[in-house]
Amino acid sequence: xxxxxxxxxxxxxxxxxxxxxxxxxxxxxxxxxxxxxxxxxxxxxxxxxxxxxxxxxxxxxxxxxxxxxxxxxxxxxxxxxxxxxxxxxxxxxxxxxxxxxxxxxxxxxxxxxxxxxxxxxxxxxxxxxxxxxxxxxxxxxxxxxxxxxxxxxxxxxxxxxxxxxxxxxxxxxxxxxxxxxxxxxxxxxxxxxxxxxxxxxxxxxxxxxxxxxxxxxxxxxxxxxxxxxxxxxxxxxxxxxxxxxxxxxxxxxxxxxxxxxxxxxxxxxxxxxxxxxxxxxxxxxxxxxxxxxxxxxxxxxxxxxxxxxxxxxxxxxxxxxxxxxxxxxxxxxxxxxxxxxxxxxxxxxxxxxxxxxxxxxxxxxxxxxxxxxxxxxxxxxxxxxxxxxxxxxxxxxxxxxxxxxxxxxxxxxxxxxxxxxxxxxxxxxxxxxxxxxxxxxxxxxxxxxxxxxxxxxxxxxxxxxxxxxxxxxxxxxxxxxxxxxxxxxxxxxxxxxxxxxxxxxxxxxxxxxxxxxxxxxxxxxxxxxxxxxxxxxxxxxxxxxxxxxxxxxxxxxxxxxxxxxxxxxxxxxxxxxxxxxxxxxxxxxxxxxxxxxxxxxxxxxxxxxxxxxxxxxxxxxxxxxxxxxxxxxxxxxxxxxxxxxxxxxxxxxxxxxxxxxxxxxxxxxxxxxxxxxxxxxxxxxxxxxxxxxxxxxxxxxxxxxxxxxxxxxxxxxxxxxxxxxxxxxxxxxxxxxxxxxxxxxxxxxxxxxxxxxxxxxxxxxxxx
Ligand code: BGC
Numbered sequence: 001x002x003x004x005x006x007x008x009x010x011x012x013x014x015x016x017x018x019x020x021x022x023x024x025x026x027x028x029x030x031x032x033x034x035x036x037x038x039x040x041x042x043x044x045x046x047x048x049x050x051x052x053x054x055x056x057x058x059x060x061x062x063x064x065x066x067x068x069x070x071x072x073x074x075x076x077x078x079x080x081x082x083x084x085x086x087x088x089x090x091x092x093x094x095x096x097x098x099x100x101x102x103x104x105x106x107x108x109x110x111x112x113x114x115x116x117x118x119x120x121x122x123x124x125x126x127x128x129x130x131x132x133x134x135x136x137x138x139x140x141x142x143x144x145x146x147x148x149x150x151x152x153x154x155x156x157x158x159x160x161x162x163x164x165x166x167x168x169x170x171x172x173x174x175x176x177x178x179x180x181x182x183x184x185x186x187x188x189x190x191x192x193x194x195x196x197x198x199x200x201x202x203x204x205x206x207x208x209x210x211x212x213x214x215x216x217x218x219x220x221x222x223x224x225x226x227x228x229x230x231x232x233x234x235x236x237x238x239x240x241x242x243x244x245x246x247x248x249x250x251x252x253x254x255x256x257x258x259x260x261x262x263x264x265x266x267x268x269x270x271x272x273x274x275x276x277x278x279x280x281x282x283x284x285x286x287x288x289x290x291x292x293x294x295x296x297x298x299x300x301x302x303x304x305x306x307x308x309x310x311x312x313x314x315x316x317x318x319x320x321x322x323x324x325x326x327x328x329x330x331x332x333x334x335x336x337x338x339x340x341x342x343x344x345x346x347x348x349x350x351x352x353x354x355x356x357x358x359x360x361x362x363x364x365x366x367x368x369x370x371x372x373x374x375x376x377x378x379x380x381x382x383x384x385x386x387x388x389x390x391x392x393x394x395x396x397x398x399x400x401x402x403x404x405x406x407x408x409x410x411x412x413x414x415x416x417x418x419x420x421x422x423x424x425x426x427x428x429x430x431x432x433x434x435x436x437x438x439x440x441x442x443x444x445x446x447x448x449x450x451x452x453x454x455x456x457x458x459x460x461x462x463x464x465x466x467x468x469x470x471x472x473x474x475x476x477x478x479x480x481x482x483x484x485x486x487x488x489x490x491x492x493x494x495x496x497x498x499x500x501x502x503x504x505x506x507x508x509x510x511x512x513x514x515x516x517x518x519x520x521x522x523x524x525x526x527x528x529x530x531x532x533x534x535x536x537x538x539x540x541x542x543x544x545x546x547x548x549x550x551x552x553x554x555x556x557x558x559x560x561x562x563x564x565x566x567x568x569x570x571x572x573x574x575x576x577x578x579x580x581x582x583x584x585x586x587x588x589x590x591x592x593x594x595x596x597x598x599x600x601x602x603x604x605x606x607x608x609x610x611x612x613x614x615x616x617x618x619x620x621x622x623x624x625x626x627x628x629x630x631x632x633x634x635x636x637x638x639x640x641x642x643x644x645x646x647x648x649x650x651x652x653x654x655x656x657x658x659x660x661x662x663x664x665x666x667x668x669x670x671x672x673x674x675x676x677x678x679x680x681x682x683x684x685x686x687x688x689x690x691x692x693x694x695x696x697x698x699x700x701x702x703x704x705x706x707x708x709x710x711x712x713x714x715x716x717x718x719x720x721x722x723x724x725x726x727x728x729x730x731x732x733x734x735x736x737x738x739x740x741x742x743x744x745x746x747x748x749x750x751x752x753x754x755x756x757x758x759x760x761x762x763x764x765x766x767x768x
Pocket of ligand 1: 096114117169216295296546
């Protein structure tokens, strides 16, 4: 391992990652000075946000209105400062974005940072600029515990305030339609209800700290390969029932102040200039009152973008041209963008800033409360790690405590820390970040038959190390670590051990997809050899996506730990030794192989250069989402495919029984059932209910996660959101629940059903 660390490496790599071809930009016109307003009536907190916005907007000059719709890339930008109106760089160092305020009217600047997994530190890590790294959002989704999603969001919001940010570019929710997606770890799985609830709660948590959170990337940015040019082609009904339903639910629950439109095209039209998506669906059908900001480099026009719904160009110096600078002024003068449209953009931005507290509660810089925040990260990890296999109750490790006991830990840099995903969401975790691994692969050109390689990047490991955490829980044992580089040696060590824990890693990141779902390198071979030498082998996987497991039959136990964050090692150790009873459930299907997926290879990959995101060299290409709304387990069910592990699956150290399912249908569907702990120790059960409409495919319609004592039974009642039973009628723009008999299944996963029922529903319609 090349253990050369550190700041310089991060800087250069992030600079390469974040910097696009920056062209010289004309300086924006300086706002004209208007006499100060004596009484700033809009500062009256008792007024409604729309009224306050109207009051302040009436004072704005044309130039000032234009200032508010155009933002700057916050990070160093190769030292350039000419992007700022007065030549002075004002963004917080290392941050993602900055939109100048209007001090004379007390309008604060927007100070923006990434994002969903903690306060990211961009390209300019400086001592003391660390933040608590939450586990990946996919892990949070695996908790199926909306309170934890809220707590994580609130933790991030609180840290953001203390670092001076008032906008978090959080709320990643693109459905895991393409499990190989490089950002699968930043999102919340494959089901619209689970994703919508979890992302919505995280956003609510962040915004309760009186800052704005985005939801992103709107929409169908479901793969990274060719993300700047690919077109996600899908019918209106299918997108409304899948990817857009996830956004719709999350927006209702979390009320994000801003929506970030995505890089890709949808049905051939770029998301940030997509009238159907932005004007018709988001602002029209859903009545969204916040503002639409662009992803960094996702704007392609002035007139189309402005008229079709984009309200703010986030980082004009990332876009190919300065679309919302002088060009917007000219379009307004020429009347190709109506003046009223500029007023609407500005109104949306200002009313959101009032509504979310940016005027009344500006962030106050102070040190983060790392102790409290790490506890949030640990609880999340403890509930989101999924126990996938536990043959002969190998776990929890419970052998007699004797110094002669030998626990061998192999691979995965488990002596250093746990893995995190790469890209703009990267948090520099708190603690003594041990080593930063710089891969030397480089940007690789690949032909149709070649496997793409991982691009150059910095792998950041979160402390503490699993080795240290395991040792602290087993001080009586002889715990040894071996890096696994020599498979024969690893097997020999396994042979003389009482128990072996192999740490397996799959690094993923923004801007590239993994070529397949196998563990990279020779890890599959390593695990097979170790398990062959000692069946008491536990595999702890740190991955951004589902992975395949050719060695599954040989090993004793498997834990999917995702990217478990800044207290991930502690959570893993506590699960291994039984201090925590695992309760995570898969938010994404684990296929047996890529051949089971709707697309056996990532579209566009054959002509891909494995380049970093903004240097995307793809020519435009189409991806036809012919599976429609059948994403993930719905695809598997519709094709009668048996996955390696189904959506919703996860084991516990106790056992549960779900029974006495009763359903009341008619106009609305309510289900009632018993959840019982039939085992010998306390544990958290997650009962899931799936409904199958007449002629349709099963859909998750609700779940209940409960902590149950041994022998305890609780009766639970859930009322279903009727959209989950409906199909979308694109002509009438309505959800329609068809009259008929609906199959209901109560179970511990989408495939393990313990009780069923049939319920009759009346026909009904729901307005979006
Ligand atoms: C990512 C966004 C992120 C933005 C700012 C983009 O490359 O797609 O998710 O918020 O950069 O860092």
